[in-house]
Amino acid sequence: MPAEDVNSSPATHAADARLKRVELFLSLILRTGVIVSFIVIVAGTALAFARQNEYAATPEALRHLTEPGAAYPRTLRAIVSESAQFRGPALIMLGLLLLVATPVIRVAASVVVFALQRDRVFVALTLIVLVLLLTALWLGR
Amino acid sequence: VTPLTFTLSAFGAALLAGLVGSLLGVGGGIIVVPALTLLLGVDMTLAVAASLMGVIATSTGAGAAYVREHLVNLRVAMFLEVATVVGAAIGAVLAGVIPERWLFFAFGGVLAYAAFAMFMNQVTPGRVKEAPRDPLADKLRLHGDVRHPTGESTPYCVSRSPLAFGIGSLAGVVSGLLGVGGGILQVPAMHLGMRMPIKVSTATSNFMMGVTAAGSVGVYFSRGELNPFIAAPVAAGVLIGATTGSRLLPKIRNTYVLVGFVIVLVWTAYQMLRKGFTHAG
Numbered sequence: 001m002p003a004e005d006v007n008s009s010p011a012t013h014a015a016d017a018r019l020k021r022v023e024l025f026l027s028l029i030l031r032t033g034v035i036v037s038f039i040v041i042v043a044g045t046a047l048a049f050a051r052q053n054e055y056a057a058t059p060e061a062l063r064h065l066t067e068p069g070a071a072y073p074r075t076l077r078a079i080v081s082e083s084a085q086f087r088g089p090a091l092i093m094l095g096l097l098l099l100v101a102t103p104v105i106r107v108a109a110s111v112v113v114f115a116l117q118r119d120r121v122f123v124a125l126t127l128i129v130l131v132l133l134l135t136a137l138w139l140g141r
Numbered sequence: 142v143t144p145l146t147f148t149l150s151a152f153g154a155a156l157l158a159g160l161v162g163s164l165l166g167v168g169g170g171i172i173v174v175p176a177l178t179l180l181l182g183v184d185m186t187l188a189v190a191a192s193l194m195g196v197i198a199t200s201t202g203a204g205a206a207y208v209r210e211h212l213v214n215l216r217v218a219m220f221l222e223v224a225t226v227v228g229a230a231i232g233a234v235l236a237g238v239i240p241e242r243w244l245f246f247a248f249g250g251v252l253a254y255a256a257f258a259m260f261m262n263q264v265t266p267g268r269v270k271e272a273p274r275d276p277l278a279d280k281l282r283l284h285g286d287v288r289h290p291t292g293e294s295t296p297y298c299v300s301r302s303p304l305a306f307g308i309g310s311l312a313g314v315v316s317g318l319l320g321v322g323g324g325i326l327q328v329p330a331m332h333l334g335m336r337m338p339i340k341v342s343t344a345t346s347n348f349m350m351g352v353t354a355a356g357s358v359g360v361y362f363s364r365g366e367l368n369p370f371i372a373a374p375v376a377a378g379v380l381i382g383a384t385t386g387s388r389l390l391p392k393i394r395n396t397y398v399l400v401g402f403v404i405v406l407v408w409t410a411y412q413m414l415r416k417g418f419t420h421a422g
Contacts, residue, residue, distance in 0.1 A: 022215070023208050030205035034198075038380050045373045049145065055370075057143040065144055068184045071368040092369035096194055099376060100358055102201050103351035110219060121281065122216070125223050129352065132226045136233075136356040139363075 022113050029109055033102025040095030048088025055088075104133055144370070147181060151374035154180075158195055158375075159382020163203035164390055165402045166343030167324040168196040168350050169382075171409060173375055183371060190361035191372040193354045195379040200351030202383035203344075203390075210391055212344035214285040214337065217299060221309040221331075221345075225323050225353045228313020233360065235318060242417055248315055249413030255329040256406040262333060263399055272300035272336045287338055290391075297338060305330045316353055324350050325409055328402060339395050343402065 049055050055065070064070060073079050073090050079097065082090030107130045114122040142150075154176035155169075162169025170192040177188035207213045278284060278299040286294040308330040312323030324346040331342035361367050390398070 019215075020211075023211060023213075026215070027205050027209040030201050030208065034202050034205060034380055034384070038377060041373050041377050044369070045148065045377070048370075049148075055144050057145055059142055062142055062144045062147055065370040066147070066181075066183055066187070066368065068187060069365060070370070071187075071365045074362070074365045089369045092373045093367075096367065096369065096372055096376060099194065099197055099201065100355050103197060103355045107222075107352060110215075122219060126219055129219070129222045129226050132230060133352065133356050136230065137359040139359065 026106055026109060029106050030102060033099065033105070037095045037099035037102070040098060041092055044088045044091030044095055047086060047091060052088050107133060148374045150181060151177065151371065152378040155195060155375045155378025156382040159199050159202065159379035160386040162199040163347060163383040163386030164343065164393070164398065165405055166328050166346035167405055169199050169379060170196060171405065177371065186366050187368050187371055190366045191368065191375045193358045193361065194372045195375045196354040197351045197358065198376045198379035199383040200347055200354070202380045203387035204348040204351065206387035207344040207348060211288045212341060213348045214341055214345050216281065217283050217335070218345050218349045220281060220283060220302070221305060222349050222352050224306045224309030225313035225349060226356055228310035229317040229353050229356050232314040232317020233357065235314065244318060245413045245417035249410050249417055252325060252406055252410035252413060256403055256410055258333055259329055259399065259403050259406065275300045275302050278302045285341065287341065297336065300336045301334045305334045308334065313353060317357055323353055325406060339399050340390060343398060344390065
């Protein structure tokens with residue numbers, strides 16, 4: 001029973017310190033994803049409003065932007081190449097994809113963490129999650 | 142409404158959704174979807190796609206703080222993620238096979254029961270039965286502890302992990318089929334079933350949710366339903382709301398978190414049952 005009252009034993013202290021390092025590491029990954037994707041999404045929105053004709057301030061423009069099928073760009077290639085040209089909508093999509101990638105990277109990092117701890121059961125569990133996630137994303141690319 | 146006012150309104154709704162979602166571990170879709178469809182006239186599918194981005198944003202934004210604050214039980218999260226991700230895959234396959242109407246009834250019924258159980262658990266805490274020992278939780282070392290501001294910590298034992306695993310896969314199926322975050326089933330499963338403290342349950346549910354949502358957002362992207370104009374203010378607003386909410390959670394009393402969660406539970410159960418009754422087919 002791991003949750004017994006052995007708070008002061010040296011072994012528990014070592015385990016606590018190790019858990020704390022893991023927590024800080026995973027937190028850093030999530031925080032980096034949040035900051036980077038937020039900056040890219042906001043910059044893309046600002047550029048779109050400043051430069052794109054389709055963001056003109058009329059109700060008709062809004063109808064165009066929000067109707068089904070209006071989403072653009074839709075392919076990874078278009079997102080990357082148009083982001084390089086600093087086109088707003090492409091940058092927003094890039095930021096959204098970076099945000100989606102963050103939990104996936106967190107799962108991949110967990111696999112590594114459990115492997116370093118030689119925790120075979122949890123390496124297997126996190127690998128299952130990672131493979132299923134990547135499969136789902138690959139099918140939807 | 143012009144594109145600028147649309148962006149500002151969606152941003153405002155997303156701020157609120159991120160705040161509520163991060164505190165209660167439910168993702169905030171219950172605010173984003175109605176705000177986009179009812180107030181701003183967005184098509185349902187596009188709203189669900191944007192809401193999934195909001196779920197990922199809540200999970201990531203608040204998760205960063207909850208993991209650092211030791212509020213997330215990482216081993217429980219990663220154990221249950223297997224269930225939700227497998228469930229979400231099954232849900233995607235089943236979509237269109239199961240009549241939606243019965244799905245709404247089943248989901249609404251389960252939520253209504255969860256609301257009742259959480260309410261009773263709060264009103265009559267003395268009558269709570271001793272939690273059974275859980276050999277699987279022992280073996281996987283799922284037990285955890287709550288750290289207090291004073292620096293000391295209280296350990297808690299996790300119970301009934303196989304049941305929570307089953308509910309987790311159901312939550313994944315529902316999330317894949319209806320686009321409703323699995324958090325609303327996950328939190329009662331962890332708090333009532335596994336006997337985890339309420340804040341640890343909402344923080345852990347919140348942490349897991351991004352993975353479930355990331356698994357289903359790809360489908361929307363490939364169908365061209367992830368619209369950057371709609372999703373941008375949602376993602377940006379939720380990121381700020383969730384980061385703010387995650388700073389508040391450690392300071393809020395358990396009772397407020399519980400009461401807030403039960404209110405959201407009752408509301409969602411009502412919505413689902415109503416959809417079941419009015420759904421054609």
